[in-house]
Amino acid sequence: MEEELLVSGRMNHLIDPQLNIWHWQIPLYLFLGGMAAGILCIAALYFIRGRENDYRTAVRITPFLAPFLLVIGLITLFIDLRHKLFFWQLYTNIRLQSPMSWGAWTLMVITPVSFIWCALHIKDIFPNWDWKFKWIYDIESFFNKYKKVLAWIMLIYGIILGIYTGILLSAFNARPLWNTSILGPLFLSSGLSAGAAATLILSKNKSERRQFARIDLVLIGIELFLIIHMFMGFLASTQVQIEAAKLFLGGPYTMSFWIFVVIMGMLIPALLEFMELGKFHIPAIVPAVLVIFGSLMLRFIIVYAGQVSRWLY
Amino acid sequence: MNGTYPQLEIEIRSERCNHCINAPCVRCCPTGASHFAEGGIVLVEHNKCIGCGACMASCPYDARYPHPDGYVDKCTFCIHRIKIGLAPACAAVCPTKCIYFGDLDDPNSDVSVVLKKRKSKTLIPEAGTKPQLYFLI
Ligand code: SF4
Numbered sequence: 011m012e013e014e015l016l017v018s019g020r021m022n023h024l025i026d027p028q029l030n031i032w033h034w035q036i037p038l039y040l041f042l043g044g045m046a047a048g049i050l051c052i053a054a055l056y057f058i059r060g061r062e063n064d065y066r067t068a069v070r071i072t073p074f075l076a077p078f079l080l081v082i083g084l085i086t087l088f089i090d091l092r093h094k095l096f097f098w099q100l101y102t103n104i105r106l107q108s109p110m111s112w113g114a115w116t117l118m119v120i121t122p123v124s125f126i127w128c129a130l131h132i133k134d135i136f137p138n139w140d141w142k143f144k145w146i147y148d149i150e151s152f153f154n155k156y157k158k159v160l161a162w163i164m165l166i167y168g169i170i171l172g173i174y175t176g177i178l179l180s181a182f183n184a185r186p187l188w189n190t191s192i193l194g195p196l197f198l199s200s201g202l203s204a205g206a207a208a209t210l211i212l213s214k215n216k217s218e219r220r221q222f223a224r225i226d227l228v229l230i231g232i233e234l235f236l237i238i239h240m241f242m243g244f245l246a247s248t249q250v251q252i253e254a255a256k257l258f259l260g261g262p263y264t265m266s267f268w269i270f271v272v273i274m275g276m277l278i279p280a281l282l283e284f285m286e287l288g289k290f291h292i293p294a295i296v297p298a299v300l301v302i303f304g305s306l307m308l309r310f311i312i313v314y315a316g317q318v319s320r321w322l323y
Numbered sequence: 324m325n326g327t328y329p330q331l332e333i334e335i336r337s338e339r340c341n342h343c344i345n346a347p348c349v350r351c352c353p354t355g356a357s358h359f360a361e362g363g364i365v366l367v368e369h370n371k372c373i374g375c376g377a378c379m380a381s382c383p384y385d386a387r388y389p390h391p392d393g394y395v396d397k398c399t400f401c402i403h404r405i406k407i408g409l410a411p412a413c414a415a416v417c418p419t420k421c422i423y424f425g426d427l428d429d430p431n432s433d434v435s436v437v438l439k440k441r442k443s444k445t446l447i448p449e450a451g452t453k454p455q456l457y458f459l460i
């Protein structure tokens with residue numbers, strides 16, 4: 011007779027006092043997806059509004075980051091899976107009630123779209139680029155003709171992707187800290203501000219940089235507003251959500267959240283951008299890197315702290 | 324364990340998957356690996372599971388765990404035994420016979436009868452999962 015070693019459940023209060031399933035992969039994946047979504051949304055939006063020439067970097071150059079971010083994101087998602095050989099099951103099933111399924115399918119659409127978008131602008135990076143084959147030129151001119159449609163797809167799927175990075179967590183009522191619908195818009199605006207920061211770093215045009223500093227300022231304002239509302243909502247809610255908020259208000263995540271996310275990722279860059287707009291000279295890369303760092307830390311802290319928060323029973 | 328010394332109370336529960344009627348683990352599974360088997364038992368189809376962990380995060384009772392082989396697993400209510408008319412192993416081996424098992428839809432089953440006679444509770448009903456495990460109090 012075959013003997014089987016029985017392994018007891020890990021998520022047992024006596025063995026593992028808290029949920030311990032998602033490590034660095036999921037927050038990194040959410041950050042990369044969110045930032046790519048931000049970049050693509052901004053590019054699509056300015057293209058649709060016909061501002062391509064005013065914001066050339068945002069529409070034509072920054073999107074080159076998106077395919078890399080998305081592919082690395084997909085790889086980290088893959089690394090996170092424990093039953094990797096069955097990965098393809100994600101793409102033989104459509105489950106409308108599952109945020110994970112939404113995310114997988116959204117990535118399936120937006121990743122190729124981002125590749126096409128970059129291919130259409132490849133001459134901006136490599137002026138002597140030659141596609142070699144005529145059929146590739148035919149495909150290129152086809153997409154050039156329907157570039158507006160492409161931009162709309164990119165915008166809509168970018169928004170879905172950005173919101174999804176938050177909804178993935180907020181759909182879990184089992185983790186009181188995640189179970190707030192604010193996470194969707196909060197992660198979307200954090201992704202948008204990371205996307206705007208990328209253009210701020212890459213742009214060589216002064217007026218474009220000023221515009222993106224302004225966009226970042228507005229987005230930081232929105233994020234702060236959402237964070238305050240998130241805490242107000244928690245504190246006015248049931249005991250489990252009050253406990254969840256306490257993780258950040260005196261609990262183990264207080265310092266990391268307020269210092270890394272709010273002060274370094276929002277308040278300092280906002281101040282620097284404000285000074286930059288008001289004639290001081292600040293190298294644009296400083297606030298931009300801080301914003302990107304804050305956006306990454308937000309994902310990490312929320313994912314880790316959420317696994318500590320639980321129902322009391 | 325609850326209370327302040329010396330006024331303490333302790334509750335000993337044998338916990339497992341609650342086979343919820345409104346199971347968040349089934350809802351959030353991207354592949355359909357987590358599903359309701361006939362009769363309402365919540366099961367994981369191992370060859371469909373990608374091990375993403377969404378179901379583990381979604382279960383307010385932390386009833387799931389990753390199997391060393393990669394897929395996520397949980398209490399099956401011993402469906403392999405039930406199918407051949409045996410009680411789940413936990414109920415069969417319990418020396419004090421404190422676990423009852425049966426069909427809640429059948430008014431004459433062991434569980435239905437004992438639930439009619441005794442007071443009981445479910446765990447965190449406010450989580451909205453409609454658990455089907457009742458604890459006698
Ligand atoms: S107890 Fe957890 S694993 Fe079991 S059905 Fe309910 S939510 Fe799913």
Ligand code: SF4
Pocket residue numbers: 351352353354355356357367371372373374375376377378379394395
């Ligand atoms: S770990 Fe498996 S059963 Fe759980 S949600 Fe993912 S695919 Fe479904």
